[in-house]
Amino acid sequence: MLTTRPRGTNDILPDEIHSWRFLEKTIHQICKEYGYKEIRTPIFEHTELFVRGVGDTTDIVEKEMYSFLDQSHRQLTLRPEGTAPTVRAFLENNLQKQLLPGKVYYLGPMFRYGRPQAGRYRQFHQFGVEAFGSNDPALDAEIIILAMDFYRRLGLKNLKLLLNSVGCPECRKKHRHLLQVHLEPVLGELCDTCQNRYEKNPLRIFDCKNVHCQRLVLNSPTIVDSLCESCSEHFKLVQTYLGEAGVVFQLDPRLVRGLDYYTHTAFEILVEGIGAQNAIGGGGRYNGLLEELGGKSLPGIGFGLGLERILLALQEQGVELQAEDKPHLFIATMNAEAKLMGFKLQAELRKRGFRVEMDYLERSIKAQLKYAGRQEYQFVAILGESELADESVALKKMETGEQITIPLAELNTYLKDALKI
RNA sequence: GUGGGUGUAGCUCAGGUGGCUAGAGCACCAGAUUGUGGCUCUGGGGGUCGUGGGUUCAAGUCCCAUCAUCCACCCCA
Numbered sequence: 167m168l169t170t171r172p173r174g175t176n177d178i179l180p181d182e183i184h185s186w187r188f189l190e191k192t193i194h195q196i197c198k199e200y201g202y203k204e205i206r207t208p209i210f211e212h213t214e215l216f217v218r219g220v221g222d223t224t225d226i227v228e229k230e231m232y233s234f235l236d237q238s239h240r241q242l243t244l245r246p247e248g249t250a251p252t253v254r255a256f257l258e259n260n261l262q263k264q265l266l267p268g269k270v271y272y273l274g275p276m277f278r279y280g281r282p283q284a285g286r287y288r289q290f291h292q293f294g295v296e297a298f299g300s301n302d303p304a305l306d307a308e309i310i311i312l313a314m315d316f317y318r319r320l321g322l323k324n325l326k327l328l329l330n331s332v333g334c335p336e337c338r339k340k341h342r343h344l345l346q347v348h349l350e351p352v353l354g355e356l357c358d359t360c361q362n363r364y365e366k367n368p369l370r371i372f373d374c375k376n377v378h379c380q381r382l383v384l385n386s387p388t389i390v391d392s393l394c395e396s397c398s399e400h401f402k403l404v405q406t407y408l409g410e411a412g413v414v415f416q417l418d419p420r421l422v423r424g425l426d427y428y429t430h431t432a433f434e435i436l437v438e439g440i441g442a443q444n445a446i447g448g449g450g451r452y453n454g455l456l457e458e459l460g461g462k463s464l465p466g467i468g469f470g471l472g473l474e475r476i477l478l479a480l481q482e483q484g485v486e487l488q489a490e491d492k493p494h495l496f497i498a499t500m501n502a503e504a505k506l507m508g509f510k511l512q513a514e515l516r517k518r519g520f521r522v523e524m525d526y527l528e529r530s531i532k533a534q535l536k537y538a539g540r541q542e543y544q545f546v547a548i549l550g551e552s553e554l555a556d557e558s559v560a561l562k563k564m565e566t567g568e569q570i571t572i573p574l575a576e577l578n579t580y581l582k583d584a585l586k587i
Numbered sequence: 588g589u590g591g592g593u594g595u596a597g598c599u600c601a602g603g604u605g606g607c608u609a610g611a612g613c614a615c616c617a618g619a620u621u622g623u624g625g626c627u628c629u630g631g632g633g634g635u636c637g638u639g640g641g642u643u644c645a646a647g648u649c650c651c652a653u654c655a656u657c658c659a660c661c662c663c664a
Contacts, residue, residue, distance in 0.1 A: 170637085170655060225662050229588070247664090276664075281588075283658065290664060359661090424663060434663095445663060472664025500622060533616075535624040550622055562623075569623080 174280075174288030176474075185477055188487045190273065192319055193293050197271045200312050202295050205270040207251040213241040219250030219459055221426025223366055230278040232288075244277035247425070248294040249452065249468055250459070256298055257461035267305065268298035285443030285475045294449075296468035298456065303400050306431045306451060306467055307407030313435065313447055313469050314413055321485040322476065325446075326436045327414065330421035331401035332369070332428055333393045335454070341392035342368050348386045355382060372420040388419035397430060404431055427452040431467065437475075439482045446479060447471035493521040494585055496538035496546045500531050504549040511547070511559075511574070518578060519587065539564055544585065547577065 171177065178186055197204070213233050220227050232244040245251050252272055255261075261268050273293045282288060295312060297305055310327070317325055332338065345368045349356070353364060356371070360379050363370045371383055393401065408415055415433075423432050432450035440446075449469025457463040480487065495515065497508040508524055515522045523543070525534045531548070538546045548560040559577055562569040563584075572580055581587070 173655070230662075278663080279588095280662065281660090282656080283660095286663075292664060442659065443663070447664070470664065475664055498623080530617080531623055532620090533624085537624080539624040546623085548623065552622085560623085564624080567624085 172288070174282035174286075176287060176289070184490045185480075185487050186473075187490075189293075189320070189473055189476070192316065193271070193273055196312065196316050196319065197295065200269075200295075200308070202269045202271040202297075202312075205252060205255060205272055206274070207245075207248075207255045207272065209275065210242045210244050211251050211254065213243040215250050215254055215459070216243055216246060219253065219427060219455060220247065224424055224426055226278065226424065230280055232277045232279055246276055246278045248272045248274070248276065248292055248470055249296060249425075249427070249455070252294070252296045252468075253298070253455055253459055253461070253466065256296075257456060257459060262299060262462060262464060266299040269295070270297075271295040283443065284441035285472070285478055287474060291473040292470045293473060294468055294470040296466060298466045299464050301400075301453065301465040303403035303431075304407050306400075306404045307411065307413075309449065309467055309469055310404075310408060310415075310433055311411050311413055313449070313471065316471070317435070317446075317476070320476065320480060320487075321483075322437065322479055323483060324438050326416060326438075328418040328421050328434045328436065329405070329408075329415045330390070330418050330432045331393060331397060331404075331430050332389055332422065332432050332450070333397045334429055337389065337393050337397050338369065340394075341387065341389045344387040344392060345369070345371075349382065352382050367426075369422050370424075372422050383420075390417075390419045400430055423448060423450060427455040427458070429453045433469075435471075437479045440475060440478045443475060445472075446475045492542045492544050493523065494544055495520055495522045495581065496534070496541070496543040497522060497524040498531055498534040498538065498546050498548050499524065500548075500550040504551075504554055507554060508547070508549050511549075511577070515578065515581075518582075520581060520585075535562075545581065 194204070213231070216231065217227055222228070226246050231246055234242055236242055252270060256268055256270070271294065274291065275289050276292050277289055279288060280286060293316075295309060297309060310329075314325070314327065333341070346364065349364060349368070349371070353361065355378065356364065357379050360371045369389065371379060372386075372388075390401075405415070405417075418434075421432055421434060423434070428450040430451040430453065432448075434448040435446055436444045437446050438444065447469055449467070451465065451467040453465040454463075455466055497512055499505040499508040505524075512522045512524055523538075523541070525537070529537065531550075535546060543564055546562045546564060548562060550560075553559055553571075553574075557574045558571050559574050560569055560571050561577070561580070
């Protein structure tokens with residue numbers, strides 16, 4: 167069908183664009199303040215980037231990617247997330263030579279194949295920040311604070327920040343062993359998926375939503391208990407910094423993120439009231455990713471936030487986003503001669519920076535007024551026979567309905583004054 | 588990928604057990620108001636009933652498929 171869009175995609179209509187502009191404005195502003203610079207990477211990348219970066223046993227890579235062959239049989243994929251492309255761009259352009267720590271942010275569409283539902287779409291938008299080259303726990307805290315500050319600026323409330331550390335590869339090896347030993351007696355009772363995970367990636371069993379698996383894993387050794395001294399110290403410092411900044415968080419030793427590149431700090435932000443898809447952001451450290459992708463061994467940390475879910479939550483909480491400025495002047499005309507004069511006036515006022523419109527549908531004067539009211543024009547200039555005769559204009563202030571007649575020559579200064587331009 | 592709900596005008600929805608030219612409210616346009624929006628009244632335009640098949644003398648209504656959408660699982664943003 168030519169008039170239906172693909173499943174799980176959305177048109178952002180003129181009436182809705184304002185919210186998006188507001189989000190974008192806030193994003194650029196906050197990143198500027200925190201010292202992060204924007205980076206824009208391609209919408210598609212080599213498939214291998216995500217297989218290596220995100221991890222070949224993750225659900226994203228196994229069943230949610232939009233992959234395709236181009237005419238030259240290259241394996242390409244519409245980006246399902248922003249971290250791997252950002253790391254790739256950072257390494258490919260040797261930014262580590264000129265920019266350390268490399269603090270960047272991105273904003274744009276991501277693509278994942280899955281059944282759409284409330285808060286889950288096949289094309290969705292993420293705002294993310296990444297910082298490369300520093301392993302300072304204060305930076306972990308800065309990143310988390312930035313995310314929370316962003317939500318705060320939007321007016322979003324009732325957030326829950328979950329925090330955990332998934333350690334370094336050594337801690338994980340140790341934990342993995344302890345976990346396998348603990349679960350071995352009940353292996354047969356785990357769900358099929360988790361039996362698989364037992365061998366490949368037992369940590370992910372914590373992430374299982376199956377009630378039975380959850381119960382079995384309830385008293386299992388958590389990753390936090392297996393953290394080595396340096397990982398443990400790092401995690402403590404992150405908490406200290408967050409505490410100093412007054413950020414409230416909740417430790418969740420079972421928090422595991424669905425992307426394989428995470429190490430050390432992992433966090434997730436939840437909000438109530440937008441249905442089952444209540445994770446509106448998440449992130450963590452990925453100290454092995456740059457090397458995994460063929461670069462120098464540099465640490466990294468970042469987050470990704472889902473903009474559609476944030477908008478849903480704002481709507482749910484009844485938050486009114488900053489209103490858009492109202493347009494200035496509508497020129498309503500009553501005959502062909504007046505229209506000619508109005509058209510000329512419109513062109514002149516636009517050159518001076520006014521937001522001006524007039525009717526192109528041959529509507530009655532009444533309908534023109536109505537339209538101007540609906541579009542929230544602040545003033546309507548009415549041009550008819552008497553105005554043409556004495557070169558004046560009837561200016562109506564829409565908000566109050568009061569109307570004055572002023573000489574055409576004075577309209578510009580009058581408006582400038584009234585609109586404070 | 589699994590399970591369930593929905594799909595009639597721009598929007599919100601009526602249309603028991605199939606039966607004449609398919610309805611309402613809001614919105615839109617016009618008139619009442621011969622030069623003026625938001626109230627009132629009157630009139631008007633607008634629908635291949637998601638799409639494609641099937642059953643039937645007859646389908647918006649029943650059956651099948653398909654697409655879209657919503658909800659949950661899964662996963663995550």
